[in-house]
Amino acid sequence: MKTLLLCFLTLVPMFAKEEIHKEFKASRIGTANALETSAKFLELWQALRRPPPETVGEPERLVIIQALGPKGGFHLYTAKGKAGTIAVLLVDPELLETRGVDVVLVEDGVCDLTTVMGAAKRYQQFKQVIAKENPAAPDKEEFVRNLKDGRVYEIRLLEPGACASCFGKGVLGALRGRKPCPDCKGKGQAMVTWDVSW
Numbered sequence: 001m002k003t004l005l006l007c008f009l010t011l012v013p014m015f016a017k018e019e020i021h022k023e024f025k026a027s028r029i030g031t032a033n034a035l036e037t038s039a040k041f042l043e044l045w046q047a048l049r050r051p052p053p054e055t056v057g058e059p060e061r062l063v064i065i066q067a068l069g070p071k072g073g074f075h076l077y078t079a080k081g082k083a084g085t086i087a088v089l090l091v092d093p094e095l096l097e098t099r100g101v102d103v104v105l106v107e108d109g110v111c112d113l114t115t116v117m118g119a120a121k122r123y124q125q126f127k128q129v130i131a132k133e134n135p136a137a138p139d140k141e142e143f144v145r146n147l148k149d150g151r152v153y154e155i156r157l158l159e160p161g162a163c164a165s166c167f168g169k170g171v172l173g174a175l176r177g178r179k180p181c182p183d184c185k186g187k188g189q190a191m192v193t194w195d196v197s198w
């Protein structure tokens with residue numbers, strides 16, 4: 001009994017960290033009862049075009065305070081982040097105030113602003129990092145052609161609701177104390193490796 005319990009205890013974390021593999025057969029798109037959809041196919045191809053997230057950096061959560069309009073091809077906001085209140089240049093022009101956004105940031109000098117009360121204030125400025133497309137990845141026609149030729153692609157996607165430790169809820173079950181899930185940091189998402197073939 002003791003051995004059995006030990007086995008169980010060591011198996012739980014091992015199981016939780018195991019990579020999730022799923023299969024996508026592109027030829028099934030459009031057939032009856034197929035789980036393969038053209039939207040997912042597009043998402044997988046786009047993921048192939050993007051560089052892996054680990055080369056881009058860890059996203060950080062920002063809470064938008066104020067939108068200040070366009071600046072240098074970006075949109076300037078004040079926001080609360082890890083470094084306190086900052087000025088930040090983001091790609092998205094329509095973020096609602098106080099909405100939380102997850103973005104990868106780099107330091108980008110300072111920004112002088114005038115507060116609503118008319119006081120001059122200097123903020124540390126950050127800029128959103130935009131992932132460039134991977135030039136080595138195939139375009140869509142080439143991707144389809146390669147699949148038809150029998151090539152299998154392994155494509156990794158960070159998917160909402162895929163965390164096997166908390167079943168996507170972000171919180172552990174009653175038996176594990178209803179704590180925020182340590183594996184997905186409460187986000188419910190997990191990396192899924194798709195084996196894409198024709």
Ligand SMILES: [Zn+2]
Pocket residue numbers: 163164165166167168169170171181182183184185186187188189
């Ligand atoms: Zn989780």
